[in-house]
Amino acid sequence: MTALLAGFLLSFSLIMAIGSQNAFILRQGLKAEHVFWVCLICAISDATLIGIGVAGFSMFLSESGFWLATIRYAGAAFLFFYGLMNFISAIKGQSSLNASQVNTPSSLKKTLLICLAFTWLNPHVYLDTLLLIGSVSTRYPGQGLSFFIGASLASLLFFFSLGYGARLLQPLFKRARAWQILDIGTGVIMWSIALSLI
Numbered sequence: 686m687t688a689l690l691a692g693f694l695l696s697f698s699l700i701m702a703i704g705s706q707n708a709f710i711l712r713q714g715l716k717a718e719h720v721f722w723v724c725l726i727c728a729i730s731d732a733t734l735i736g737i738g739v740a741g742f743s744m745f746l747s748e749s750g751f752w753l754a755t756i757r758y759a760g761a762a763f764l765f766f767y768g769l770m771n772f773i774s775a776i777k778g779q780s781s782l783n784a785s786q787v788n789t790p791s792s793l794k795k796t797l798l799i800c801l802a803f804t805w806l807n808p809h810v811y812l813d814t815l816l817l818i819g820s821v822s823t824r825y826p827g828q829g830l831s832f833f834i835g836a837s838l839a840s841l842l843f844f845f846s847l848g849y850g851a852r853l854l855q856p857l858f859k860r861a862r863a864w865q866i867l868d869i870g871t872g873v874i875m876w877s878i879a880l881s882l883i
Contacts, residue, residue, distance in 0.1 A: 688828035692835030695821055696735065699813045700843050706803045708871040710844060714851025719796045724848040726797055730804045731814060731840035738819025739833045761879040763806045768872040768879065775868035778861050
């Protein structure tokens with residue numbers, strides 16, 4: 686197996702797991718709000734972290750208990766807070782695509798800040814990109830660039846497919862009940878991840 690294909694398959698298999706970042710992209714895709722920029726920010730962030738991991742930062746991070754702990758607790762706090770917001774939204778039950786088109790949409794700046802928080806305050810992204818992908822890339826000596834390109838392409842393809850593919854579900858999410866289920870599911874995912882980090 687070539688380094689490019691190995692990087693692509695490894696990254697794609699890791700990123701497919703349902704998590705807070707993917708749930709956020711799905712929500713933005715359903716609302717058709719700042720989808721391109723959210724997907725691009727996620728892809729660039731992933732590529733940056735993958736590049737650092739492949740370049741050898743994984744060895745440093747694995748020996749630094751302080752930074753791992755800091756990332757873990759900051760991420761848990763953020764996920765707990767945002768999960769709570771999803772539960773509150775589900776209880777109110779006022780969300781729907783029709784309602785979101787009437788209400789003032791979130792600003793691009795606010796959306797991107799939330800997106801960056803989901804990415805950079807998520808300890809799992811460091812474990813996946815810096816440690817796991819970084820360490821696996823060492824199996825392909827001299828082919829780090831190919832491995833990096835393959836892994837980064839997987840992220841790019843997945844994020845944009847998720848963001849724009851969500852539009853196929855828009856008819857379903859014109860009902861407030863569907864948003865309640867999504868909010869509850871997202872909240873459960875975020876709190877589960879937060880609890881696993883504590």
